[in-house]
Amino acid sequence: MYDQLHAFATRLSRYAAWLGGAMMLFAALMVSADVLARRLFGLTMGGSDEISGYLFAIATSLAFPYALLTRSNVRIDAAYALLHPHVRAALDLLAIICMALFSALVTWRAVLAVGETWNSGARAITPPCKPL
Incomplete structure (x- = not known):
């Protein structure tokens, strides 16, 4: 039962992390398009920096469960393995x-x-x- 629950949570968190990655990619493309449009045509989308900040916050929160379930925090792994x-x-x-x-x-x-x-x-x- 626990293994099935853990596998489901890991699978769900992986999908959430992929969604967060897609959001980050979208934010990067949006800001890049805004910068290029501003540079080449003098036009701006307005708010792309603010929206990308929100997307970053959401994407980060979507990635936390995956990092927790897969024990991906590499900074503590060296000491953690010795305990x-x-x-x-x-x-x-x-x-x-x-x-x-x-x-x-x-x-x-x-x-x-x-x-x-x-x-x-x-x-x-x-x-x-x-x-x-």
Whole structure:
């Protein structure tokens, strides 16, 4: 049962990582097209830098589960491999708990910010003119 769940989560996270990669490619193409259009024709799409920032944030968050499930954090692998399996399991659990707490905190603050800007009807002054 656990193996099937892990395989499903890994497969789902791989698709999410591919989607994030496609978003990054789209953002790079959009910014490149904007730069070329500005340089060659004096035209700008307006907001491509802002949109690419959002795409980067979304793509990054889509890649985190894949990195977690495949243990792709190469910076700690050298020390991690030397630890006893029980210590590794405890550190993995601690990392997941910390990530869950951090995610809950960020989500809570984001919901508060969205509620505040929704109630005030605030809008950004950037070209997309999206609600704050």
